[in-house]
Amino acid sequence: MRALVSAGALVFAAQAIGGHGADAIRKEEPVQRTLHFAGSGPHTLEVRTISGDIRVEAYDGTDVIMTATRSTSAESSADFEAAQHDVTLDVADGADTIKVVARYIDGETCGEDIHRERGRDWPDYQVRYDFTLRVPRDTRLVLCTINDGHLDVKGTRADFVLHSVNGPIDMADMGGSGEATTVNGAVKGSFSAPPRADSVFRTVNGSIVLTMPPSFAADLKLKTFNGGLYTDFDAQPTPAKVAVIPERKGKQTIYQVNPFAMVRIGKGGPEVTMDTLNGDVRILRAAH
Numbered sequence: 001m002r003a004l005v006s007a008g009a010l011v012f013a014a015q016a017i018g019g020h021g022a023d024a025i026r027k028e029e030p031v032q033r034t035l036h037f038a039g040s041g042p043h044t045l046e047v048r049t050i051s052g053d054i055r056v057e058a059y060d061g062t063d064v065i066m067t068a069t070r071s072t073s074a075e076s077s078a079d080f081e082a083a084q085h086d087v088t089l090d091v092a093d094g095a096d097t098i099k100v101v102a103r104y105i106d107g108e109t110c111g112e113d114i115h116r117e118r119g120r121d122w123p124d125y126q127v128r129y130d131f132t133l134r135v136p137r138d139t140r141l142v143l144c145t146i147n148d149g150h151l152d153v154k155g156t157r158a159d160f161v162l163h164s165v166n167g168p169i170d171m172a173d174m175g176g177s178g179e180a181t182t183v184n185g186a187v188k189g190s191f192s193a194p195p196r197a198d199s200v201f202r203t204v205n206g207s208i209v210l211t212m213p214p215s216f217a218a219d220l221k222l223k224t225f226n227g228g229l230y231t232d233f234d235a236q237p238t239p240a241k242v243a244v245i246p247e248r249k250g251k252q253t254i255y256q257v258n259p260f261a262m263v264r265i266g267k268g269g270p271e272v273t274m275d276t277l278n279g280d281v282r283i284l285r286a287a288h
Contacts, residue, residue, distance in 0.1 A: 055151075171189035177197040198270050216285070227278065
């Protein structure tokens with residue numbers, strides 16, 4: 001089942017905002033839905049937006065309970081009407097995968113290869129969607145936001161793909177494997193069970209801090225340029241690897257040394273990559 005939720009169908013409270021003109025408008029519009037999974041396959045929740053936070057918390061139910069706020073700021077009534085037309089919330093449920101996608105002008109959204117026509121001006125409005133969702137614990141997550149977007153996940157037990165650009169990623173009481181990547185923001189996570197498969201945690205500007213249970217065993221790939229590498233697990237370094245495909249320059253063959261510190265915890269296990277440019281990398285042992 002698919003539903004296109006447009007701003008015009010929602011009840012909202014309006015207030016004028018100061019700034020660029022007396023006609024400037026800001027409106028907040030609530031969206032509330034209960035979404036249903038169907039099918040016998042693994043269940044996945046996919047949420048995408050360009051601007052806004054995405055917060056997900058697991059619970060002992062079977063449906064996805066969504067509460068969202070659409071915040072629109074426009075320079076004039078005409079710009080506001082354009083925002084109502086240009087930016088919509090596309091919701092699809094009744095399948096193995098539930099999708100909640102905020103689509104902006106020309107269908108743009110986070111993580112999809114859609115590009116604005118070159119030379120076209122940005123409109124004089126801003127639309128932000130902030131999501132709070134409750135999901136069954138075994139729900140696989142695919143979450144994506146870009147601007148001023150905080151990804152916050154708690155209590156899920158399935159795999160995850162978490163992508164942001166300008167915002168932190170926080171995970172708590174996790175039990176799955178996957179990837180969590182951003183550009184500007186810290187990546188933090190606590191796990192009640194170690195990742196079962198290879199996992200990646202990456203940022204450019206921010207620290208990466210993971211807290212694992214005492215039973216954690218893995219092969220770690222750790223890297224930072226401006227920061228330190230720390231763990232309070234017993235760890236043993238493993239030999240660095242050279243590039244699989246050497247680079248040829250004239251008559252010379254150049255082998256690139258792996259820039260990661262390779263560390264084994266316990267007897268080893270899944271490969272866990274923690275990679276930042278500006279910040280510390282820490283992997284900590286949880287208290288009993």
